[in-house]
Each structure stands twice: as C-alpha cells, then as structure tokens.
C-alpha cells in the first residue's frame with residue numbers, strides 16, 4: 001500500500017460514518033451520524049460516508065440507497081464519493097498477506113462446539129479462543145484452505161487509549177479477547193480487519209461511533225500497529241436503548257428515522273447538546289449551523305447507554 005506512514009502528516013481531521021446496509025437508518029444510527037458529523041465540521045474537518053457491506057449475507061437490497069437518501073433529507077452533506085467495502089477487497093487481501101509475512105496469522109478449523117469443550121477443561125475465560133490451532137501456520141494463499149478461518153495471534157501487552165468521551169480504556173488482548181478471526185470460514189474478511197484497512201485507506205483521523213464498538217477498538221489499534229498505520233482518535237457515544245433495555249436496531253424493531261426538526265433536536269439532546277429547542281430554529285439548516293458551531297464533545301454523556309422513547 002502506498003499511503004503507509006505512522007502519523008497523519010498534514011491531514012487535519014477526516015471523520016466518517018459507516019453504516020451497515022442491513023435496514024433503514026434508525027435513531028441509533030442517526031446518533032452516530034450526527035456525532036461524527038458535528039465533531040468533524042466543528043473542527044472544519046471532512047466527513048466521509050462508507051457503506052459497510054463486507055458481509056453480503058446481511059445486506060438488505062437497496063438499503064444503502066435508503067440510508068443515503070434519509071441522511072440527505074436530514075441535511076447531512078458529505079465529502080467525496082460514497083465508498084463500499086465490497087469494492088475494497090484487493091486491499092484486504094494485501095493486508096492479509098502482510099500479516100502472513102509477519103507470521104502472526106494461523107489457520108483455524110475449530111468449530112464453536114470444539115472451542116467450548118476446550119474451554120471447559122481449562123482456566124481460560126469463557127468466550128476466549130483457547131489457542132488450539134496456534135501451532136498451525138497459515139499460507140498467503142488462503143484460498144486453498146476453504147474450510148478454515150484465519151486467526152491473528154495477539155500479544156500479552158496491554159493496549160491502552162484515551163477515548164474522547166469514555167476516557168482511558170485498556171485491554172489485555174490475550175486475557176480479554178484471545179486470538180481473533182480476521183478471515184472467516186465462510187470466506188469473508190472480518191469486521192475488525194476490514195474497517196482498519198478502510199479507515200486507513202480513507203485517511204480517517206477521527207472515529208466517532210457507538211459504545212458497542214468500544215471493546216473492538218483495542219483489536220483495531222493492535223492491527224493498526226502491526227500494519228504500521230497511524231492510530232486514529234476514537235470517541236464512543238452512548239447507545240440508545242428501548243424501555244426494555246434493547247439496543248435500537250433491527251432486532252428491537254427500531255423504526256426508520258423521520259427527518260424532521262424534532263428528531264434532530266431530540267438526537268442532539270441525547271448527545272448532551274442540551275440547550276436546544278425546536279422553536280429556536282426556522283429550518284434544518286439553521287439547526288445544523290447551530291449544532292456545528294456549538295458542538296462540544298465534552299458534553300456527550302460518559303455512559304454506556306441511555307434510554308430513549310422513539
């Protein structure tokens with residue numbers, strides 16, 4: 001890859017919003033879009049859109065177009081053309097090859113059942129891969145191993161970073177996560193690997209997204225370090241949950257965002273920008289101008305989740 005350097009050089013601020021095209025844009029995703037947008041624009045940064053369609057089995061036909069038109073109706077304006085993960089496969093392949101060359105990958109044929117059985121006979125925390133296949137090697141030509149996943153060997157070092165909203169966060173990948181999958185058995189590049197490559201390719205400096213991805217961040221920083229990419233600045237906003245404590249998503253049947261001023265003001269309030277009132281604005285562009293000028297990430301609640309009635 002030609003862009004490689006371990007700092008962002010002269011690039012000031014490039015943010016992004018990266019929805020998965022698995023349904024309509026709901027209030028939960030509007031929050032991530034708004035927070036990433038307002039923070040980028042407040043610092044005169046650029047804001048890019050990416051459709052995370054790496055997992056084609058989860059793609060709902062035309063939902064990318066619905067998401068884009070809802071964002072447009074809400075008044076978001078993005079820079080550059082929209083990118084799609086499905087068009088970035090060659091870069092994922094190259095990164096995988098680089099990781100092979102670093103000898104930090106291995107083939108894994110374990111089923112969930114086998115992993116569970118191995119954990120029952122060990123002192124390793126539940127959910128953590130016990131390292132059964134660690135002794136196996138991996139070949140750059142993974143196509144020959146269609147019934148295997150590829151895992152990344154993690155180190156015992158602590159990965160620490162300061163989240164702009166949640167504060168200091170650290171993980172010991174070996175104890176807390178274990179060797180994780182970067183290429184799935186079903187021949188799909190993992191979320192962890194693909195987003196790291198995408199963000200690097202697009203020279204994203206700031207990543208503002210939902211709290212549910214906070215615990216993925218050390219894995220992503222670890223990958224950035226292995227591949228020699230600059231480490232981005234992260235901020236994780238609280239998740240919007242229903243009265244039943246369910247994350248707003250397709251599972252909780254979250255409905256499509258209604259792009260009116262009330263919804264935008266409600267989202268801004270959720271994000272702690274609480275001096276706003278619908279009657280203060282004549283129209284949506286008035287609202288955006290106010291939000292961008294007065295945006296203060298320090299006011300976003302330092303919480304995992306907040307309840308919302310939508």
Ligand code: GLU
Nearest residue numbers: 018019020052195209213
């Ligand atoms: N596509 C992911 C999602 O919709 C977000 C990826 C990210 O922000 O890193 O949850």
